[in-house]
Amino acid sequence: MRVNVNLNSQAANLDLFVVPHDGPALLGRDWLGKLRLNWQEIKTLRSTTCESTSLNDLLETHKELFSPGIGTLKHIKGSVTVNSDAKPVFLKARTVPYSLRTKVEQELDKLQTDGIIEPVAHSNWATPIVPAIKREKSFQDIKELICSDKVLCHYDPKLPLKLAADASPYGIGSVLSHVFPDGTERPIAFSSRTLNQAEKAYSHIDKEALALYWGYQYDIEFRGTKAHGNADTLSRVQLPSIREPLDDEDPIDLFYSRKFDDLQIRRETQREPVLSQILDCVTRGHFPQDCDDKLKPYYNRKDELNVYQGCVTWGNRVIIPDILREKVITELHSGHIGIVKMKAVARSYVWWPKIDEAIEEICKACYGCKRVQNAPSAAPVHPWNFLPKAWHRLHIDFAGPFHHAMFLIIVDAYSKWPEVFEMKSTTSTATINTLRTLFIKPGKVFQQK
Numbered sequence: 001m002r003v004n005v006n007l008n009s010q011a012a013n014l015d016l017f018v019v020p021h022d023g024p025a026l027l028g029r030d031w032l033g034k035l036r037l038n039w040q041e042i043k044t045l046r047s048t049t050c051e052s053t054s055l056n057d058l059l060e061t062h063k064e065l066f067s068p069g070i071g072t073l074k075h076i077k078g079s080v081t082v083n084s085d086a087k088p089v090f091l092k093a094r095t096v097p098y099s100l101r102t103k104v105e106q107e108l109d110k111l112q113t114d115g116i117i118e119p120v121a122h123s124n125w126a127t128p129i130v131p132a133i134k135r136e137k138s139f140q141d142i143k144e145l146i147c148s149d150k151v152l153c154h155y156d157p158k159l160p161l162k163l164a165a166d167a168s169p170y171g172i173g174s175v176l177s178h179v180f181p182d183g184t185e186r187p188i189a190f191s192s193r194t195l196n197q198a199e200k201a202y203s204h205i206d207k208e209a210l211a212l213y214w215g216y217q218y219d220i221e222f223r224g225t226k227a228h229g230n231a232d233t234l235s236r237v238q239l240p241s242i243r244e245p246l247d248d249e250d251p252i253d254l255f256y257s258r259k260f261d262d263l264q265i266r267r268e269t270q271r272e273p274v275l276s277q278i279l280d281c282v283t284r285g286h287f288p289q290d291c292d293d294k295l296k297p298y299y300n301r302k303d304e305l306n307v308y309q310g311c312v313t314w315g316n317r318v319i320i321p322d323i324l325r326e327k328v329i330t331e332l333h334s335g336h337i338g339i340v341k342m343k344a345v346a347r348s349y350v351w352w353p354k355i356d357e358a359i360e361e362i363c364k365a366c367y368g369c370k371r372v373q374n375a376p377s378a379a380p381v382h383p384w385n386f387l388p389k390a391w392h393r394l395h396i397d398f399a400g401p402f403h404h405a406m407f408l409i410i411v412d413a414y415s416k417w418p419e420v421f422e423m424k425s426t427t428s429t430a431t432i433n434t435l436r437t438l439f440i441k442p443g444k445v446f447q448q449k
């Protein structure tokens with residue numbers, strides 16, 4: 001219908017629609033276009049004091065509903081329904097641990113004061129109290145954990161996988177996760193275990209590699225500890241390892257460890273203050289930020305240092321403790337092979353800070369070395385390998401023909417003991433058979449030339 005509208009001094013003829021529905025009256029755009037409203041007045045907020053006392057009265061009347069505490073339900077009786085053939089059971093009270101007795105009594109008093117329980121003189125039914133200490137902190141932790149990204153998800157072959165691995169001085173841990181399209185990660189599986197005795201001796205970087213070795217096919221991504229809480233934590237709270245070390249050692253390891261034993265490198269490494277500190281740093285995978293000058297040369301190589309058989313190594317070079325350095329230099333120098341070759345031999349076996357300077361010093365003062373340095377011909381063979389006993393290394397070759405026969409000549413490098421066999425044939429089969437009869441006699445040979 002068409003109506004005449006007056007607002008303050010304004011007047012307009014406008015359409016008014018009456019519709020058969022409940023709801024507030026609406027002022028349409030056509031009305032707003034014709035009538036000018038005081039928007040400033042409409043949008044202003046004013047604070048007013050509540051004149052009405054009805055709310056306060058309500059709160060006062062039912063104050064027990066709003067008071068702190070648990071409250072009780074009045075005038076309503078609950079009932080417990082049991083099977084008609086159920087027999088009453090009266091269980092004796094359990095002994096409450098002494099440390100909890102006061103707490104339990106306090107709690108019972110409180111329940112009685114609150115009107116939740118009341119004492120009875122007799123009952124056919126009874127069950128003992130089992131006090132369970134609620135720890136608010138652990139409850140909150142669990143709540144947070146359930147909401148966090150650490151909760152397992154199901155494996156989905158369509159989603160990319162991520163393997164996170166980490167190591168601590170005594171364990172390794174890893175987490176296999178899915179990466180979801182929005183970039184979030186959810187774990188599929190966790191695993192962790194303790195390191196066995198041999199693994200504990202690994203340098204820290206090797207332990208990290210061991211943790212990764214559990215993976216399958218993966219791209220390696222480095223993450224700092226902070227971004228990496230899950231695997232890092234697992235590596236510190238691992239399960240026991242199933243595989244314990246094998247008693248058999250690799251014969252090659254045995255050979256090198258014996259060589260180390262001969263020089264007492266392991267023992268002296270532990271005795272020397274600087275090197276024992278480095279050994280500790282490498283094993284734990286942690287070097288101090290500020291280190292004194294004595295540690296600097298090692299600190300500069302910290303990512304390449306390793307631990308092998310209780311000795312610190314840099315690459316394949318054993319780091320020689322201070323007290324043994326002169327002995328090793330003397331040994332390196334014994335063939336008078338000159339600065340260049342001596343350095344080359346050292347590079348294959350040993351290192352310590354300023355080893356090159358030490359080599360230069362000894363060679364510059366040596367007439368024999370100077371002569372070798374200038375000579376173009378091959379240097380004498382360096383007798384590096386220590387032979388701990390007879391029959392450790394043999395030198396074998398054929399001699400002949402002599403008196404229409406070939407001879408297999410075997411000389412023990414340690415004792416120079418010769419063994420000579422007349423050979424009807426020099427085929428490998430014949431040679432192996434002959435050597436076999438020889439080896440049955442004195443035992444194992446470690447090295448053949």
Ligand SMILES: [Zn+2]
Binds near residue numbers: 336
């Ligand atoms: Zn020399």
